[in-house]
Amino acid sequence: MPFQKPYQRGRGRDRSDDRGERGEKRARFMKRSRETVMNALRSRDMLLASVTKSIDDLDKIINLLGERLEDWYGIYLPELKAEDKLQYCNAALVIDKENLDEKALASVLGQKKASELVTALPASLGAKLSQKDHSECLSLARMIISMEKLRKDYEGYQQELAKELCPNMTEVGGADIAAKLVSHVGSLNRLAFLPASAIQVLGAEKALFKHLKNRRIPPPKHGIIFQHAKISASPKAVRGKIARALANKLCLAAKADAFSKRPIGAGLKKDFEDRYAQIMQEYEREKTKAKTA
Numbered sequence: 001m002p003f004q005k006p007y008q009r010g011r012g013r014d015r016s017d018d019r020g021e022r023g024e025k026r027a028r029f030m031k032r033s034r035e036t037v038m039n040a041l042r043s044r045d046m047l048l049a050s051v052t053k054s055i056d057d058l059d060k061i062i063n064l065l066g067e068r069l070e071d072w073y074g075i076y077l078p079e080l081k082a083e084d085k086l087q088y089c090n091a092a093l094v095i096d097k098e099n100l101d102e103k104a105l106a107s108v109l110g111q112k113k114a115s116e117l118v119t120a121l122p123a124s125l126g127a128k129l130s131q132k133d134h135s136e137c138l139s140l141a142r143m144i145i146s147m148e149k150l151r152k153d154y155e156g157y158q159q160e161l162a163k164e165l166c167p168n169m170t171e172v173g174g175a176d177i178a179a180k181l182v183s184h185v186g187s188l189n190r191l192a193f194l195p196a197s198a199i200q201v202l203g204a205e206k207a208l209f210k211h212l213k214n215r216r217i218p219p220p221k222h223g224i225i226f227q228h229a230k231i232s233a234s235p236k237a238v239r240g241k242i243a244r245a246l247a248n249k250l251c252l253a254a255k256a257d258a259f260s261k262r263p264i265g266a267g268l269k270k271d272f273e274d275r276y277a278q279i280m281q282e283y284e285r286e287k288t289k290a291k292t293a
Contacts, residue, residue: 171265
């Protein structure tokens with residue numbers, strides 16, 4: 001056979017055969033893609049991720065609408081102050097400057113704040129609103145309360161899904177942290193393949209990239225797992241050690257939930273609590289030494 005240059009090779013082949021081969025490859029590729037998508041949608045991990053993101057979105061919306069309500073209702077009664085958005089909404093619904101019920105207000109704000117508000121009411125700087133303006137303002141308060149109720153319902157559903165899909169992680173870190181970790185990564189299987197060092201800083205990617213660009217910036221010690229009570233309530237000097245210990249146990253729990261399905265959560269939780277107690281004891285000893293030195 002005479003030598004053929006690269007651009008001359010294959011000229012003798014039938015183009016219809018090439019099209020047929022490409023068609024078969026495309027059909028096989030599309031079939032695998034459909035199977036992958038179907039398996040992903042059938043996984044209940046998607047439900048857990050969706051409800052977790054919905055709760056986060058509801059938190060943002062409730063906070064934003066709560067600020068708008070305070071601005072709006074502040075025109076009517078700027079002296080009203082509350083501990084949170086929900087309490088502010090409930091107080092707004094029971095207040096009527098023309099006929100204030102102190103007992104009903106005390107059931108929402110407490111007797112001390114209710115008495116202070118009643119005392120300040122005669123000299124209030126607020127404007128007098130028409131019935132239409134007042135009712136429209138209160139409709140926003142009712143909407144915020146209904147959204148808060150929806151959030152609580154979703155939170156209960158999230159806990160049920162977390163206990164079903166990742167019981168060991170739920171036992172170690174709590175349903176909220178387990179759900180947020182799965183949601184952040186996308187699936188439980190993906191989370192199970194991550195090392196403990198990666199789980200420790202999930203959610204703190206921006207801080208991690210800043211550290212990688214500039215080594216003078218310290219690396220993050222924790223991400224999503226900072227919401228665990230034993231980390232957030234601990235002294236700053238030991239948060240990194242506690243976060244590392246919790247990430248190690250969550251890593252083992254994720255692998256058990258994804259693959260072996262063995263119930264090891266109680267043992268991992270006990271190990272973490274023992275390690276936490278050891279870290280705090282060492283911290284207290286060092287603190288005492290520093291004072292006596």
